[in-house]
Amino acid sequence: MKTNKSCEYGVGDNSYKMAGELAGITQLVEDFYHNMATLKVAENVRNMHSKDLILSSKKLAYFLSGWLGGPKLYAEHFGGINIPLAHKHLTVGLEESEAWLLCMQKAVDKQNYEAPFKLYLMEQLRVPAERIRQVSTG
Numbered sequence: 001m002k003t004n005k006s007c008e009y010g011v012g013d014n015s016y017k018m019a020g021e022l023a024g025i026t027q028l029v030e031d032f033y034h035n036m037a038t039l040k041v042a043e044n045v046r047n048m049h050s051k052d053l054i055l056s057s058k059k060l061a062y063f064l065s066g067w068l069g070g071p072k073l074y075a076e077h078f079g080g081i082n083i084p085l086a087h088k089h090l091t092v093g094l095e096e097s098e099a100w101l102l103c104m105q106k107a108v109d110k111q112n113y114e115a116p117f118k119l120y121l122m123e124q125l126r127v128p129a130e131r132i133r134q135v136s137t138g
Contacts, residue, residue: 009120016070018117022061025068029061031107039106042099048090084131092136097129 009015019025033053036042049056062073063081074081104125108118 013069015068035103084135087132097133
């Protein structure tokens with residue numbers, strides 16, 4: 001039985017490639033932060049970030065690069081990271097977590113990804129979002 005490589009998400013660098021490599025991930029992150037800045041429901045989440053999102057955007061794109069099986073750019077430039085612990089100081093309840101996921105869902109929807117990859121990606125992103133919520137100080 002021949003397998004469709006595009007459906008082997010999470011294997012090697014397949015997810016990274018499906019996301020368009022660094023250029024595609026950078027576009028996803030730009031769309032994500034645009035949604036965070038413009039959606040009223042995400043106002044609390046946006047306020048948790050600095051006014052200038054240049055560094056946050058770079059960090060998220062670099063993190064996603066490695067997280068999706070591509071180059072470990074975050075570690076190369078910023079060192080290791082434990083996502084839940086890095087956000088522990090923030091008050092992240094269900095409302096904030098769902099707002100973050102909504103911003104990401106709208107960004108994912110805007111990308112030219114295969115529909116199954118969009119579903120896969122959002123399922124995977126729910127995991128760190130939930131872990132962050134669980135360790136939140138709120």
